[in-house]
Amino acid sequence: MRQIVLDTETTGINPKLGNRVIEIGCVELVNRMLTGNNFHVYINPERDSEEGALNVHGLTTEFLSDKPKFREIAQRFHDYIQGAELVIHNAPFDMGFLNHEYRLLNMPPLEGHISGVIDTLAVAKEMRPGKRNSLDALCDFFGISNAHRKLHGALLDAELLADVYLSMTRGQNSLGMDVEEEVQVGGVLLEPVPLADIIVLPASDDELAAHEDTLNGLDKAVKGSCIWRAALALPAA
Known part of the structure; x- marks a missing residue:
């Protein structure tokens, strides 16, 4: 082209x-x-x-x-x-x-x-x-x-x-590991990014602690267990 x-x-x-x-x-x-x-x-x-x-x-x-x-x-x-x-x-x-x-x-x-x-x-x-x-x-x-x-x-x-x-227009992969998804924006076909190019950074201990504090605050606000606790408790697919 x-x-x-x-x-x-x-x-x-x-x-x-x-x-x-x-x-x-x-x-x-x-x-x-x-x-x-x-x-x-x-x-x-x-x-x-x-x-x-x-x-x-x-x-x-x-x-x-x-x-x-x-x-x-x-x-x-x-x-x-x-x-x-x-x-x-x-x-x-x-x-x-x-x-x-x-x-x-x-x-x-x-x-x-x-x-x-x-x-x-x-x-x-x-x-x-x-x-x-x-x-x-x-x-x-x-x-x-x-x-x-x-x-x-x-x-x-x-x-x-x-x-x-x-x-x-560089594009993005599907979140699925085996399927590449075609994406269009404004009629422009975006090209998929190779999975090898996707960098995954795990949360640090400080970030995990801050996340837990946030969930505790939500629990307190709803006077129970917030929906994010329930989501975390779901078994992995």
Whole structure:
């Protein structure tokens, strides 16, 4: 399976107001392995960035002035993503901007040239409801270092997102010892973790003592034996 982890930077947040794509960064995965066949380009949007956007990405009009226009890189980008599944954080935003650029060139929408789109923000919200699920928050959650990310950059963000995506779709075994369970989150099939990779840490004496104190407190509260005592007394299967 060929997947392209993609990110863009733009002059603002709404293409209907004339905002344009100024950077595209892509990282290629084949069978969940990084290939190093990445795609990265800066683009001259032929307009200034809005102040809020400029504060995010730091790509000035002067820096972009000698970069190619989107029409000059469109075919190369199109060929690169052809037939791949795209992995994007907040996919409607990036897809909306890229399809806007395609429309300006009378090109058909991206959806007709790719095999599908995975929105990692939607997957993260399903996995972590009510939590912050920005790229930075997910890097923290999965232990991925983003200390070098001072400003947003399309290629850097795509590289970080690739690590996040691989982490969030790594999967989990069934609790049964003999059966591997297929799990899907947001339509994404999670891969099982080999049993040899599951580390079991027994409780320490202090932890066991603290657990016993908790059960004693529950016994006292119910003036008898709490249900956890009964569960502990059940014979092993």
